[in-house]
Amino acid sequence: MKRYRNREVWDFEMETPVSRDSADVILGLDGGAAATVCVCISAALPSFAGCIPNPFPVLARAVAGFSNHNSVGESAAKETIEKVMAEALLKAGSNRSAVRAVCLALAGVNHPSDQERILDWLRFVNLIYCEKFFLSNLVGYFNTLISGDYSGFLIKAVLLIPSFRNIFPVRVKLFVENDAVAALASGTMGKLHGCVLIAGTGTIAYGFTEDGREARAAGAGPILGDWGRWTYADPSWTRIAKLSPAVVSSAEAGDEVANRILHDTVLELTASVKAVVQRLDLCGEGILT
Template sequence: MKRYRNGEIWDFEHEMPVSRDGSDVILGLDGGTTSTVCICMPIIPFSHNLPDPLPVLARAVAGCSNHNSVGETAARETLEQVMADALSKSGSNRSAVRAVCLAVSGVNHPTDQQRILNWLRDIFPRHIRLYVQNDAVAALASGTMGKLHGCVLIAGTGTIAYGFTEDGREARAAGAGPILGDWGSGYGIAAQALTAVVRAYDGRGSHTTLTSSILQTLGLSSPDELIGWTYSDPSWARIAALVPVVVSCAEAGDQVANQILLDSVQELASSVKAVVQRLGLCGEEGKDSFPLVMVGGVLEANKRWDIGKEVINCISKDYPGALPIRPKVEPAVGAALLAWNFFMRESHKEGYKS
């Protein structure tokens, strides 16, 4: 293997000899705009039933690894550091790794995948199997326990719908970021609420309790102060943090807030429907069953105004076979299970034994 320019990250390996007996591991990474998580798991013997709980050897966390947000150099350093941390915590090194699945936001095109694969090949020995996916794929796998079939809807700060057929076809909808219209996302909901406050203040929109609630939350005294607050730091997560305020106003009967949430439900449902239709997940008659994995803070059922439940209801009207799944494991574990599934499938013919 090559010594990467940040080789000092791997200096721990010189002091940590790893036994070759039963030490084989896989790495699963979930890299997002907010944080990056790496899971190190042992190679699980191939069977139809995965152990419960899954044998996680180590978990490491780092910052943003989306190259569109922090640049390619910083993203690579974050990914390399979090992998090194996970291996160090597990008492392993790169010689014990058999497969890596890196699922990271910002991987939107084959050129993104190839660029990251080339970088990973500089870090790991040639025989290690490497897989690069969008982070939505790991989220899907966290609900299906490593199987690429069905559709995932992520609605947190951003939103995306991503689906796979059992024969490997894939499709996505949304996920292009707030500027290009991810209106069902946390950012989209909160941005529309801020816009509604400004519109009400200057007479272009209806009166709304969003005004007093948002101003109180932000410690502001007048709607015109929202301009300075917003543009002083227009980060997506900072704006999206206002979603609970919108939900509370909607629950209290505010019509403007209710309409914003209803619109978000339609947007999120339309993303799923687009993926389902393009892939034919519902079958020719539209009634076949398929997994629908639901991930993200916007979809969590912690309020009376349950956005996730309303999205499911909207989808089920057209596709009654949708089987909603709330994952019991985090996306990084889903990435590790993908690595395991890919590795075991490709190694089965070679007679691999753990």
């Protein structure tokens, strides 16, 4: 897949156009500090009435690198997200004209401002540059009104148009959530009610009540804590995270240090879950995912 910064990631849509009557699709993306997965499914799936088919009817699946903007930076995260969505559509023999909804479940989306920033990026690329262009050329625009010579201003505007790209048309429904929200919904048939625990490269406990209240614990990263994550006490998180299988194997073999690491990690994870459950009064409901 070609690089996002060269604006070539969607070139396949011109090379292999899809007919107008092609089936509508939905994109679902799960992104974190270890990997990013995007699946493309049909928008015409029937109701499963509480029973999800196994295997689930996925049209295509694409995998890419990191997409947590707190870990790799915003530019790299955006590039990964756009590339993996394009690859999923390419594998499915589809393109953006057939997309009806997109859901991004991303680690690092911790505040409404994070959601809005990503939604703005999905709707318009280079919107800030667009604003700067017109502000910087405002004097020139008024001069053209006086002189009647529009050629210079129009040439600049036409050259700028290719950089104003809607990744998805306005009609496409866009959803951006923390990856814990998708993790909970995947275990409750789509209902946001209960508590979920993610313990991977990072860790977070997230909970929802039926009336819409929510709470979270951990998930702040290694600087502020997040002690249950697999980076443990070493800041070299990518290197340390890869050691988790070896730690588990050593613990199963009776290694004392490995068992102490797992024991301490479990205590921290349990404390996170308890904090969320108690805050939302979910005790005794048996809805831990």
